Amino acid sequence: MIDTHAHIFLPDFSEDVASMIERAKEQGIRHILMPAINPESVAQMEMIAERNAGNNDIYLHPMIGLHPCDVHEQIPMWGEHRWAQKLENWLNEYASLDHYIGIGETGLDYYWSTEYKKEQMLSLDMHFELAKSVNKPIVLHNRESTHDLLKAIARHQNGSIKGVWHCFNGTYEEGMQAIDLGFHLGIGGVVTFKNAGVAEVVRQLPIDKLILETDSPYLSPTPLRGKRNEPAHLAFIQKKLGELFELSQEEVEEQTDLTATSLFSL
Numbered sequence: 001m002i003d004t005h006a007h008i009f010l011p012d013f014s015e016d017v018a019s020m021i022e023r024a025k026e027q028g029i030r031h032i033l034m035p036a037i038n039p040e041s042v043a044q045m046e047m048i049a050e051r052n053a054g055n056n057d058i059y060l061h062p063m064i065g066l067h068p069c070d071v072h073e074q075i076p077m078w079g080e081h082r083w084a085q086k087l088e089n090w091l092n093e094y095a096s097l098d099h100y101i102g103i104g105e106t107g108l109d110y111y112w113s114t115e116y117k118k119e120q121m122l123s124l125d126m127h128f129e130l131a132k133s134v135n136k137p138i139v140l141h142n143r144e145s146t147h148d149l150l151k152a153i154a155r156h157q158n159g160s161i162k163g164v165w166h167c168f169n170g171t172y173e174e175g176m177q178a179i180d181l182g183f184h185l186g187i188g189g190v191v192t193f194k195n196a197g198v199a200e201v202v203r204q205l206p207i208d209k210l211i212l213e214t215d216s217p218y219l220s221p222t223p224l225r226g227k228r229n230e231p232a233h234l235a236f237i238q239k240k241l242g243e244l245f246e247l248s249q250e251e252v253e254e255q256t257d258l259t260a261t262s263l264f265s266l
């Protein structure tokens, strides 16, 4: 199994990072993809990746990006007039390193605040340009910003952009629009929630465009909902997909692993 989205470098894991990775390995996870959030967390991400470097049972892969929810906090730190240049410099420092397998996480989030809409979009545009120039997949976050996000993908898609709409929880139409624009959809714990409506949408989508993710430490799947999430919980999501598509867990694993491996060149 491949957990395509896990923030295991956050302080939530500082007490038990080694045993958490061990539990993931025991559950059959072979790759954990780590989307960056902000400059502060990158040092921790690098350290975890480096410490795990000799481990041939489970691979940890960093990405580089500024989370849309961090845009408003990062701007004052970098300075109102210089933040765009600083962001570009920071992204460029990591983006072409071989072990950085993707650009993200970026995207739009209008749920917490719409005050920085313009800046979020500018940041997203920069991530798209970078993904094109280094030819790596981009990882997108969306919350109450679907219309703008789909427009941004369409605007940037020149035939070379690939990536994932992570933690997908939109409608069937929205999912298919993203797929038609060359994107994959990341399916996480929300698919296991009763009444979320996501399961009904997911079962209609083409399975070869779906990849699995936990979004650790957030969004723990049922029956662990509300607890800290970790990559070892990915199996609950895989099992749910098996039910939705009437496939065995092994078949789901084979398909989603293949898709993730090819998307992220693992």
Ligand SMILES: [Zn+2]
Pocket: 005, 007, 035, 105, 141, 215
């Ligand atoms: Zn995330």
